[in-house]
Amino acid sequence: MVARLVTWSFDGAEARRVDVQVQITEAGANPYFSIVGLADKAVAESRERVRSAFAAIGLSIPAKRVLVNLAPADLPKEGSHYDAPIAVALLTAMGVLPSDALDGLAVLGELGLDGDWQPIVGALPAAMASHGEGLTLMCPLASAAEAAWSGGRVIAVPSLMAFINHVRGARPLEIAKPGALLETSPMADIKDIRGQEQAKRALEITAAGGHNLLLVGPPGAGKSMLAQRLPGLLPPLSAKELLEVSMIHSVAGMLERGALTRTRPFRAPHHSASMAALTGGGLRAKPGEVSLAHHGVLFLDELPEFSGQALDALRQPLETGEVVVARANRHVTYPARFQLIAAMNPCRCGAPGGRTCGKAPRCMMNYQARISGPFLDRIDLQIDVPGVTAADLSMPASVEGSREAASRVAMARNAQEDRYKDDAMPVATNAVASGAVLDRVATPDGPGRDLLVKAADAMRLSARAYHRTLKVARTIADLDGLDHVKRIHIAEALAYRRVDPGQGSNSEPPAHGAFKLGNL
Numbered sequence: 082m083v084a085r086l087v088t089w090s091f092d093g094a095e096a097r098r099v100d101v102q103v104q105i106t107e108a109g110a111n112p113y114f115s116i117v118g119l120a121d122k123a124v125a126e127s128r129e130r131v132r133s134a135f136a137a138i139g140l141s142i143p144a145k146r147v148l149v150n151l152a153p154a155d156l157p158k159e160g161s162h163y164d165a166p167i168a169v170a171l172l173t174a175m176g177v178l179p180s181d182a183l184d185g186l187a188v189l190g191e192l193g194l195d196g197d198w199q200p201i202v203g204a205l206p207a208a209m210a211s212h213g214e215g216l217t218l219m220c221p222l223a224s225a226a227e228a229a230w231s232g233g234r235v236i237a238v239p240s241l242m243a244f245i246n247h248v249r250g251a252r253p254l255e256i257a258k259p260g261a262l263l264e265t266s267p268m269a270d271i272k273d274i275r276g277q278e279q280a281k282r283a284l285e286i287t288a289a290g291g292h293n294l295l296l297v298g299p300p301g302a303g304k305s306m307l308a309q310r311l312p313g314l315l316p317p318l319s320a321k322e323l324l325e326v327s328m329i330h331s332v333a334g335m336l337e338r339g340a341l342t343r344t345r346p347f348r349a350p351h352h353s354a355s356m357a358a359l360t361g362g363g364l365r366a367k368p369g370e371v372s373l374a375h376h377g378v379l380f381l382d383e384l385p386e387f388s389g390q391a392l393d394a395l396r397q398p399l400e401t402g403e404v405v406v407a408r409a410n411r412h413v414t415y416p417a418r419f420q421l422i423a424a425m426n427p428c429r430c431g432a433p434g435g436r437t438c439g440k441a442p443r444c445m446m447n448y449q450a451r452i453s454g455p456f457l458d459r460i461d462l463q464i465d466v467p468g469v470t471a472a473d474l475s476m477p478a479s480v481e482g483s484r485e486a487a488s489r490v491a492m493a494r495n496a497q498e499d500r501y502k503d504d505a506m507p508v509a510t511n512a513v514a515s516g517a518v519l520d521r522v523a524t525p526d527g528p529g530r531d532l533l534v535k536a537a538d539a540m541r542l543s544a545r546a547y548h549r550t551l552k553v554a555r556t557i558a559d560l561d562g563l564d565h566v567k568r569i570h571i572a573e574a575l576a577y578r579r580v581d582p583g584q585g586s587n588s589e590p591p592a593h594g595a596f597k598l599g600n601l
Contacts, residue, residue, distance in 0.1 A: 083102050083103065083174070084103045084180070085100060085101065085103075085170065085183065086100070086186070086187075086188055087101070087183075087186065088162070088163060088187060088188055089187065089207040089210055093332075093413050093414045093415045093416075094325075094331075094332050095210075096210035098210065099152065099158065100152045101149065101150075101151060101167060102150040103148070103167070103174045104150075104174065105143055105145050105147050105175065106146045108144075108145050112147075113147070114132075114149075115147070115148050116149040117150050118149075118150050118152060119151070119155060119156065119158055120163075121159045124151070124158050124161075124163050131164060131167055131168045131192060133195075134193070134194065135168070135196075137195045138242050140175075147171065149167055149170070151163065159365050160201070160203075161199075163189070164190065164191050164192035165190035165192055166188045166189060172245065177245065178249070182248045185217055186216060186218075187211040187217070187218050188218075189204075189219075190219075190220055190224075191221070195240075196242060197241075198240060201224055202332055202333070204225070204228040205227050205231060205336070208220070208228035208229070208233055208235055209231045211233055211235075212231045212233025216233075217233075218234070218235045219244065220236075220237065220238065221238060221239075222237040222238060223338075225238075226258065226339025226340075227338075229260070229339065230259045230324075235257040260336075261338075262340070265342070265343060265344045268310070268312055268313035269309055269313060270310070270482045270483045270484075271307075271482055272478050272479045272481065274303050275469060275474050276303075276469050280303070280466050281307070281486075284311055285489065285490060285560070286556055286557060286577075287311065287420065288486075288487075289490045289494065289560055290461075290497075290510055290512050290552060290553065290555070290559070291510030291511065291513065292420070292512045292549075292556065293420060293421040293460045293461050293462070294461070294464075295423045295424075295463040295579075296425075296464060297425055297463070297579065298424075298426070298467060298468065299467075300431050301468065301469065302468050302469060303466065303469060304466055305382055307466070308380045308382070308424060309347075309380075310483060311378055312345055312347050312377070312378060313487065316487075316490065316494055317344065317345070318343045318344070318376060322376045325375065332367075332368060333368050345376060346375065346377030347374070347378045347380065349379075350370045350379075350381070352381070352382070352384075354387070355391060356391040357369065359394060360394050360404045368415050371419055372416060372417045375415075375417055375419055376418060377419060378419065378422055379419045379422070380424075381421065382423075382424050383425060384423040384424065385448055389453065393456060396455060399421060399459045402416065403416050421459075423460065428445040429448045458543055461512065461552065461553050461577070463578060463579035465579065490560075492560075493559035494510070496562075497511055506518065511556045512552055519551060519552065523551040523552065523554065525554065525566040525567065525568070526565060528568040529570065529571040530571075532568055532572060533575070536571075536575045540575070540578060542578070551574075553577060554566045558570045
């Protein structure tokens with residue numbers, strides 16, 4: 082007899098079905114307990130945890146040939162959540178549970194030595210997959226509130242004995258209820274920042290269109306303060322986005338007590354973070370910072386201090402909205418549709434110019450050259466943030482704060498939602514629009530087109546930068562409540578493209594700030 086049970090493996094943020102098959106046969110003088118099916122070390126150690134859990138409830142594994150097969154055999158199995166499925170299928174093969182007890186069930190959980198079911202990661206994706214196949218998920222009590230957000234039938238199991246009593250009908254377990262939906266916590270207000278009106282405007286455009294932003298300025302100019310106030314301008318996560326974000330955080334083990342929040346993620350890794358920490362991977366593949374920032378903000382402070390390899394690894398997710406971790410035997414894909422906000426000093430000394438840097442302009446050129454041109458080309462808005470003067474600090478706080486700016490951002494986002502809702506390709510914001518969709522929604526009027534063409538030649542914009550300028554102009558028009566992109570929108574979008582020393586092709590690069598719209 083072969084006992085069968087459904088459990089789940091994790092491929093990125095998605096769950097893939099695994100069939101646990103247990104067979105007990107006579108083994109003569111050489112009894113053994115073997116697990117096959119491309120299992121890692123944690124799965125192989127399930128033998129001892131299952132053996133101890135059985136002993137805790139007064140059972141013993143038969144002195145026979147016990148073979149556990151995890152199918153499909155060519156799918157790598159990682160993690161300790163296979164303990165409970167193996168134990169339950171073994172109980173059925175031993176006759177402790179009736180042969181039809183596992184029909185319609187999916188099981189996952191780690192076993193303690195006393196038979197308790199320990200919390201596991203990935204309960205929400207597993208529950209979503211179980212619900213999709215019409216199965217009831219049996220998972221640890223500590224993970225049930227998280228899994229219940231799937232909308233399917235989830236039963237919280239505290240221990241192996243409780244599971245046996247439930248299946249036998251002696252003491253049925255209750256259906257789990259979803260955890261709390263946390264209220265959005267108060268966020269820092271943009272009115273706390275004195276001066277920096279152009280940077281605040283750029284931040285509002287960034288929030289409205291889902292664009293990437295680079296802030297360049299001396300220490301103390303308020304770059305980090307600006308970045309930290311971006312989440313306060315963004316709309317809360319929609320129901321679909323909340324589920325996607327929560328599934329990633331579930332796989333990463335970051336959902337506490339099943340509580341979810343509609344606040345968009347804000348991740349700020351240190352500049353010493355490795356490429357694997359940013360993009361994901363490791364011995365057991367885990368989501369990286371770019372995936373944990375999905376539908377939220379990834380803030381990279383001191384941008385040139387990150388390794389060049391780590392920054393260039395972000396180029397693919399910035400374009401495609403996903404990151405692929407390549408392994409020798411498989412590829413793992415994680416969603417990574419985030420907004421990049423980066424901040425940097427103009428040079429290593431803090432600011433360019435003879436007053437503060439005796440090595441200018443060479444110091445500035447060398448420092449900024451640590452960031453590759455293709456990476457910078459993927460940043461939609463690139464602005465200089467000047468130092469704050471004493472006069473700025475002595476001024477009263479602005480009357481307008483994050484609430485007013487967020488209301489304009491919400492109106493612009495609503496306009497984009499209406500604009501793209503009928504498109505075949507999923508487009509949520511202007512920053513994602515491309516190809517024929519971008520041509521349809523962001524073609525400027527005649528004067529605007531002439532300005533863009535002349536500016537593209539003068540600034541030596543790449544095709545990518547050209548289209549990103551159109552996207553920013555489309556967002557500015559949305560903030561103005563207009564259906565068409567005009568010359569004034571193109572002009573403002575071009576003002577957010579920095580002309581940096583050391584950039585350019587074969588000719589001598591223009592001086593910083595040399596390009597003026599008035600010259601066109």
